[in-house]
Amino acid sequence: MDELIAYILQFGSLNQQQIDLLISKGKVLHLKKDDYFSEAGKIPGQVGFVVQGVVRGCYYNNKGEEITRCFISENSLVCDYVNFEANVSSSEYLQAITDCQLIVFSKNDWEELSQIIVGWDSIKNKMVQLCMYQKSRKNPVISQDASTRYMEFMENYPSLINRIPLSHIASYLGVTQQSLSRIRKNIR
Structure with a gap:
């Protein structure tokens, strides 16, 4: 959890009570190599933070070929955020390509943080912007x-x-x- 808290504090300040709330909402998830964090055809239901390992974003083109779009490694958010927020099915897969340890937040817990922590939306928006920038600029x-x-x-x-x-x-x-x-x- 220390890595996650250090990551979040880059984007804004939180007091100890707010940090404790964040810690209580985050759950550790272990993915084995080739397991999916989220899948095409399903609504993404969680936001993750990669503590250890590498996740890739991929999709299938119209010829049925698998295309890798991005790699997400340690100390980064992982989420199909646009579809997560819109509550619609994804067209991409987020798949562990090594064994991974993540800290995940369900959609309800992620949204609840916005209601309880003053300034969380600003911190969240900065994290999401960086996440999306990192995925797009390195193509x-x-x-x-x-x-x-x-x-x-x-x-x-x-x-x-x-x-x-x-x-x-x-x-x-x-x-x-x-x-x-x-x-x-x-x-x-």
């Missing part, structure tokens, strides 16, 4: 060549290169695994 630019996209991936996600399957990195970069292997071989 590879498909007009770049594959080597450039991989170099940018290494720059943006240095701690993930040896922690996640190459198939997910290749999907994220929009290349085949064979192409990724060639790129990696040429860079070394």
Whole structure:
């Protein structure tokens, strides 16, 4: 919980009573590799904070190919927030690609924090904005060549290169695994 509290306090101040309330609402969730945090076709029901592990956001394109959209690692929020707030079915999956430990808040508990903690909405909005920015700004630019996209991936996600399957990195970069292997071989 310490990691979560430190994360939240970057965005605003809370007194000890408010911190204790937050701690009482957060539940520890363990996901095994390949388990889903949320699934397409279902309404997202929780907000999570990644304490340990890596989650990926993915979807299936109109050809039925699985596309990795983003990676979410330690000290970050994880949630399909737009659909969570709108209470509508998601079109994406959030899947653990390593064993993960998260602190999760149900929709009711997340909303209750807004009613009880003065200033929570401001803190929450800043956290959500950062979460959405991190997921969108690191998408590879498909007009770049594959080597450039991989170099940018290494720059943006240095701690993930040896922690996640190459198939997910290749999907994220929009290349085949064979192409990724060639790129990696040429860079070394």
